[in-house]
Amino acid sequence: MTLHHKKHHQTYVTGLNAAEEAYAKCTSMKEKIALQAALKFNGGGHINHSLFWRNLAPASEGDGKLEDGLLKSAIERDFGSVEEFKKSFNAKTAGIQGSGWGWLGYNSTTKKLEIITTANQDPLIIQKRQTRRKPH
Incomplete structure (x- = not known):
C-alpha cells in the first residue's frame, strides 16, 4: 500500500x-x-x-465490519445480506479488464443501491438519461 x-x-x-x-x-x-x-x-x-x-479499515479498528445503521440496512434491503452484496461486488469487479474501479452507488431514480464499474480512472458520476427528440 x-x-x-x-x-x-x-x-x-x-x-x-x-x-x-x-x-x-x-x-x-x-x-x-x-x-x-x-x-x-x-x-x-x-x-x-x-x-x-x-x-x-484497519484490523485494529474493526477490520471493516459493517455496523448496524442506514448503510447496512440499505445493503440488506437491496442485496439480501451483506454477504450477498460482497459476492455480487466481487463478481462484478472481477470482470473489470485492465484498470478500473468498482463502486457501491445510490441510484436516485430506482431508490436502490447499485454496483457500478468505471474504466481506468473515471470517477463515479451521476449518469442522466438523455431523451431523444425528433428534429422540428
Whole structure:
C-alpha cells in the first residue's frame, strides 16, 4: 500500500497539478479542450484514490465490519445480506479488464443501491438519461 500511495496516487496528483497549471495558461478554447483528457484521467485518479484511502479499515479498528445503521440496512434491503452484496461486488469487479474501479452507488431514480464499474480512472458520476427528440 505504501508503494501504491507514494507512486500511483502521487503520479495522479502530479499530473493533475500540471494539467491545471497548463489549463490556467491556455489562451484558446482549442488548448483547453486538448487538456480535458488529462484533467479527467488525473483528477479521477486523485479523487478515486482519496476515497479509497479514506475508506480503508484497519484490523485494529474493526477490520471493516459493517455496523448496524442506514448503510447496512440499505445493503440488506437491496442485496439480501451483506454477504450477498460482497459476492455480487466481487463478481462484478472481477470482470473489470485492465484498470478500473468498482463502486457501491445510490441510484436516485430506482431508490436502490447499485454496483457500478468505471474504466481506468473515471470517477463515479451521476449518469442522466438523455431523451431523444425528433428534429422540428
